[in-house]
Each structure stands twice: as C-alpha cells, then as structure tokens.
Amino acid sequence: MKKVLLVSEYLNPPYDEGIKKTVYNLFLNLDKQYDLKVICRFGFEKDNIFIVDENSLFFSNKIKRFIKDFGPDSLIYFPFQSSTFASYLRLKILSNYCGRSAKSTFIALQPKPLKKWERLLVNFIKPKVGLTPSPTLHRFWNDMNIENDLIPLLTNLEVFKPNSSKSDKLKLREKYEIPSDAFVISHMGHLNEGRNLRTLIPLQKSDNQIVVVASSSTPIDAIGQNNLKNALIESGIIIINRFIDNIQEIYHLSDIYIFPVQGENSSIGMPLSVLEARACGTPVVSTNYGSLDYFLGDDNHGIRYSKPEDFVATVDMFKKKMNFDSNKTKVSELNELFYRIVQEKL
Secondary structure, three states: OOEEEEEEOEOOOOOOOHHHHHHHHHHHHHHHHOEEEEEEOEOOOOOOEEEOOOOOOOOOHHHHHHHHHHOOOEEEEEOOOOOOHHHHHHHHHHHHHHOOOOEEEEEOOOOOOOOHHHHHHHHHHOOOEEEEOOHHHHHHHHHOOOEEEEOOOOOOOOOOOOOOOHHHHHHHHHHOOOOOOOOEEEEEEOOOHHHOHHHHHHHHOOOOEEEEEEOOOOOOOOOOHHHHHHHHHHOOOEEEOOOOOOOHHHHHHOOEEEEOOOOOOOOOOOOHHHHHHHHOOOOEEEOOOOOHHHHHOOOOOOEEEOOHHHHHHHHHHHHHOOOOOOOOOOHHHHHHHHHHHHHHHO
C-alpha cells in the first residue's frame, strides 16, 4: 500500500471554516485508501497522527526522524497560511526529509502577496506540484513554471443534503428564533470588514431577513469587527455568533444563501459555504469569486452572480423565478474531480 504523509497545522475540531473542513475531509479519504501518517500542530488522538510543538518552519530532528522512519512515497503539504513564502520554505524542508524519490504536492487555497526577493527565491524552492482553487495562484504558478492544476473543494454530502419538507424549514426557524414568514438570506463566515458584509444592509432594508453566522475561528482582533457587528445588528440583521454543530440547518431554513466577498485574500479560492448551500438545495447569490463560475457555472440555475451594488435587484429576480429544481447540483461531481486530481499526483 502506498505510503502518504499529510502535513498541516490544524486537524482538530471545530470544523467551522473552509480550510479546516477541507483538510479534515481530505484526511478521512486518504486514511481509507493509503498507509497514511499525519503531522500537525493541533489534532486529535489517533495512532497515525503525530502532533508536534516545534519551530515555525518544522526544522526539527524529531520531525526528520519521524519522516525517515515512515519513508513516505508521497508528501502532501496543506498549510493554513496558504502560499506564503514561509509555506514554500516549510515544503522544501519537509521534501528534503522525505527524500528525492517521494512526490511532493503543495495544496494552497489562497494567493498570498510575495516580495520581489521572495518571488526570486521561490524559483529555487518551488514545489514539484501545486493544487489550488484560486485562478490567481494558478496563473502565478504557471508564470513560475510550476506544474499545477485548478481543483474544486470537498463537500461532505453525508451532512449537506436537501431538506425534506417545508414544515422542517419552519421548525428550524423556530429553533433558531428566525421569523417564520420572512424571506431569509443567510451568510456564513468570518465577521470582519474584508468579507464585505456591509453590502447586506440594503438587502435587510428591502423586505428580507439577513442571518449571518459568524465563524468561531474569526480572530478576536479581526479588522473592524466590533463596529461592523454593531452596524449589522442596528440594521436588523440577525447575527449568530457561536459554533453550530448542525450548520446544515441554517442552509435548510434559508430561502437564499449569499456570498458578498470580493477581496482576493478575504476567502479561499472556492468558497466552501457556496458548495454546502447548493448541496443542501439552497439557491445562491454570489459575487463572481475565485473559481466558482469555472467549476459550477450557474449550477442548473441555482447560482446567480452579481456585483454587490446589484444584490437587491438580483435577489428580486430570484424571487420571481424560483420555479426550478434547486436540489439539482454539480457538487457531487466536484468531489469526484477533487479526489481524482489528488490521486493522480500521489
């Protein structure tokens, strides 16, 4: 059986944002198919998970011995910092520990700005293979002559699936204290200015009820968090600022899911919440962000792309034309594509 080493920072719950969910779902799949070992800084107790408390670059004799003893055929490095210069350095160190015969794959979900001297040095420490959902990072790697592919992200289809009935939607609204007769538009993610959440205020004022579920992974000192939160609440937007075990219930009680982010480094290259919403059969209004349109298109009429200044008009159009099968989606096909691409690189 092929030996695969997965290295990342976090494998511990809660799995409440895109990178953590993707790493965890990748771990579950690899663990079923390969002789897998994991190195992480935060994880849970399992025989093949090695939790380390080492320096920031993984420059460590303990880690080196662990990798040498395992002798992996393939290395997957999946940094939470994404494609920073330090991430390229870590991958180079880990690749040297693995030996020349091991294949190394770098999975990065966001582009990160590099200084001119860092870009020059990346030429000498660049990965053998890169995988990303970010078109911007994909183009950068092409410019650097790094073998790479665009990949979609994984969605847990055992959890995220269509709601069974309208009565269940009403029960969920009662559970979360959401008005039963409102047209509910939800959003999940970090509560900071980079998420462009102020663009949801006009929607709230246009006969809709906006519900924002703030990620528990949002840093306490997130940019503008307190002022933003107050502005949203004052407009009438409901903020759920706690971890929700069954987050699929928020998609199920919603009439539409909205993704307003525009800043390139304010979200991962393919927003996982959009995939989860569509897997639940919830229509989506989104900015044309990252590789969403590339992989999903209009997803059988279930997604409409819009500039934030047009959100009100776009939602109104959706309200008038919702006589389609919103449960029909390409999300399961994207799961298959993700695994196929990863396995081709191992």
